[in-house]
Amino acid sequence: MSGTAGQWVLLAYRIPRRPSTLRITIWRKLDRLGVARLGDGLVALPADARTREQLEWIAEEIGEVGGSATIWLASPGSTAQEQAVATGMRQARSAEYQAVIAQARAAASARPGERARVVKRLQAELRRIDRRDFFPPTERDAARHAVRELARRDTAVEASADSAEATEGTQR
Amino acid sequence: MKWATRAGVHIDRAACAWLIRRHLDAEAEFVFVDDPARVPPEATPFDMRGAELGHHGGDCSFETILRRYELSDPVLWRIAEIVHEADLDDERFDAPEAPGLDVILRGLSMTCADERVLELSGPLFDGMYEYYRRAFLLGRPPA
Numbered sequence: 001m002s003g004t005a006g007q008w009v010l011l012a013y014r015i016p017r018r019p020s021t022l023r024i025t026i027w028r029k030l031d032r033l034g035v036a037r038l039g040d041g042l043v044a045l046p047a048d049a050r051t052r053e054q055l056e057w058i059a060e061e062i063g064e065v066g067g068s069a070t071i072w073l074a075s076p077g078s079t080a081q082e083q084a085v086a087t088g089m090r091q092a093r094s095a096e097y098q099a100v101i102a103q104a105r106a107a108a109s110a111r112p113g114e115r116a117r118v119v120k121r122l123q124a125e126l127r128r129i130d131r132r133d134f135f136p137p138t139e140r141d142a143a144r145h146a147v148r149e150l151a152r153r154d155t156a157v158e159a160s161a162d163s164a165e166a167t168e169g170t171q172r
Numbered sequence: 173m174k175w176a177t178r179a180g181v182h183i184d185r186a187a188c189a190w191l192i193r194r195h196l197d198a199e200a201e202f203v204f205v206d207d208p209a210r211v212p213p214e215a216t217p218f219d220m221r222g223a224e225l226g227h228h229g230g231d232c233s234f235e236t237i238l239r240r241y242e243l244s245d246p247v248l249w250r251i252a253e254i255v256h257e258a259d260l261d262d263e264r265f266d267a268p269e270a271p272g273l274d275v276i277l278r279g280l281s282m283t284c285a286d287e288r289v290l291e292l293s294g295p296l297f298d299g300m301y302e303y304y305r306r307a308f309l310l311g312r313p314p315a
Contacts (some may be wrong), residue, residue: 032262049180057227064228127271131261 007047008076011055013062013069014041022065029058034093034132036085044085046134047073090135097139100125104146112154119151173197174215179204181286183277184259185219187234187251189290190297192218195243204286232259250304251297 011030015023033054035043045051052071059069076082100122107118126147133140175192177185181204193200203215211217218225219233228236234255238248257263257270258277276296280289306314 029262049182053182056221060221060227061230 006075006082008044008074008082009047009052009055010038010042010044010072010074011035011059011069012042012072013059013067015062015065015067022067026058026062026065026067029061032128032132033058034089034134036089038085044074086135090137093129093133093135094137094139096125096129097137097143100129100143101139101146104143104150107150108153115150115154119147119154122147122150173199174201174203174212176203176205176211176215176217177219178208179206179286180281181289182259182281183255183274184232184234186277186289186293187255187297188218188225188237190294191234191237191243191248193294194298194301195248196237196241202287202290230262230264232256234259247301247305247308250308251300254300 013026015026017023030043033045033051035045035055038044043055045055052073056071059071062069076085103118104122107115107122110118126143129143130140175189175197177188181189189200189202203212205211208217208220208222211220216225217223218237220226225237225240226233231239232252232255235252237243238252253265254267254269254273257265257267258274261270261274277289277293280292284292303314
């Protein structure tokens with residue numbers, strides 16, 4: 001995003017205290033979207049057709065469970081404010097990418113079958129993070145690279161196993 | 173009958189429009205509005221906040237319509253899983269088709285007006301229906 005203040009979509013909400021599972025369900029959904037928490041019961045995302053719709057449906061769901069929620073389109077009072085929020089979001093994604101990198105490194109020495117499973121899982125995790133990554137940190141490329149590298153090793157191992165089998169076949 | 177939904181149709185609304193025309197109302201006429209307050213009084217709203225035919229209890233609007241009109245065709249429910257994942261992406265179902273369908277519909281909504289998106293996506297859903305109908309009968313992916 002550029003230095004100028006952009007449009008944000010805000011969700012202001014109140015959820016009944018009990019049952020607590022309701023609150024947790026809504027929190028999980030908001031976390032999944034990568035929202036910035038501006039305060040108690042106030043979250044924000046950079047506004048576009050998708051983010052607005054996502055928050056609108058969550059607002060609807062909060063209403064259905066007996067809470068109240070309103071959706072607002074807003075622009076920050078200053079670019080510095082916006083940057084502070086964006087930085088917080090970037091750091092949150094950065095931590096998620098770092099976790100992916102750590103897991104990819106740890107899996108490098110795993111058995112090939114196990115490694116293939118980790119590759120699948122990390123690819124899915126990367127897609128999930130990517131969808132809520134509005135201000136990409138530098139770790140994004142490193143994480144993609146780490147998972148690609150792990151996948152490449154895995155196919156390299158498979159290919160050499162295949163050729164070993166093929167050689168065995170010709171020897172027989 | 174008249175049916176109304178939000179302008180800028182994407183996967184859930186395109187799939188609902190197809191479902192309505194194929195399975196509920198062959199004469200369906202669709203209007204697209206920017207504001208829920210603009211829904212014509214005679215129209216049934218769908219996939220809009222506050223509409224009965226919207227997201228409910230974690231279901232997308234396509235699933236809500238299937239439930240509300242008691243459509244139990246397993247082929248439609250298979251398509252519902254794909255629409256659900258393309259729309260909500262909450263991993264409730266295993267639908268590897270979803271990300272591809274999401275991209276196709278998102279791209280269409282960038283280049284075409286809403287009416288045109290429905291014209292183009294209708295045959296796409298017809299094809300999907302036929303594919304999953306055969307898959308269901310065969311018990312495996314059809315050739």
